[in-house]
Amino acid sequence: MAHIYSHTTLKPTKRELLSAWLPTRPWYQRSATAPELTPGRGFRLDDPAGEVGIEFHVIAEGTVVYLVPVTYRGAPLAGAPEHALVGTMEHGELGKRWMYDAGYDPVAVAQLLAAIEGRAEVQEQSVSDTAAKGFTRAYEGEGALETGEFSTSDSADGTGIRLPGGPVLRLARTLPAALPADALGRLVGPLVLPDGSATDTVFATLHA
Known part of the structure; x- marks a missing residue:
């Protein structure tokens, strides 16, 4: 299990890094x-x-709410x-950390698939x-999902991750998001906004 260092220092902060990086994304x-x-x-x-x-960060900017999943590593991610x-x-406890878009990180992709499958x-x-x-999840496909080599692409509509064998894992980027009719799998949970209001949303879906 991950240990959360709730009282440590970060230089620069997560918000500072995301403020500079977000405008670069389609x-x-x-x-x-x-x-x-x-x-x-x-x-x-x-x-x-x-x-x-x-x-998985939920971040509001005015009336727009983004889903920004990231990973933290102790060394650069090879091939990213x-x-x-x-x-x-x-990091005040762990030293230098590399922060990545989780859609390009094999550990994050594997664990998101595991969450959709219920593992x-x-x-x-x-x-x-x-x-x-x-949070609720569902997977209606046949057999376990493969988590080998994958390819990730970003567009104005969000992020698609093509998995071995052809399925596509889609990350919602603006929230709330609705469940597409053709989804074979999903991860759904509460969207809690900065003002404390909440509604259910789809965070990720799987498609043939």
Whole structure:
């Protein structure tokens, strides 16, 4: 299980790194000023090996709410494209950390598939070893999902991750998101906004 260092320091902060990186993404809705980000309540997934942090941020900018899943690593992710690196930070307990777009990180993709299949439990974002409430999942395909080599592409509509054998894992990038009719799998949970209001949303879906 991941240990959450709730009282440590980060330089630069996650919000500072995301404020600079978000405007570079094709699914970001352009504004005339620098992003002013307000965090909502996200969630985490655990890396079974305990090496990679996996965090799903819910971030509001004005009336737009983004899903921004990231990973934290103790060394650069081999083979990752340059734009997948959100930035680097100094962690008060762990030292230098590399922060990546989770859609390009094989550990995050594998654990998200495991959550959709019911093999991994969604965790609270800011509390160690605590299951997040209100999440549901489903997988209606045949056989276990393969988590070998994959290809990721971003567009104005979001992020698609093509898996071995052809299925596509889609990450919702603007929330709330509805469930597509052709989804073979899904991860659904509460979208809790900065003002405390909540509604259910689809975070990720799987398609043939």
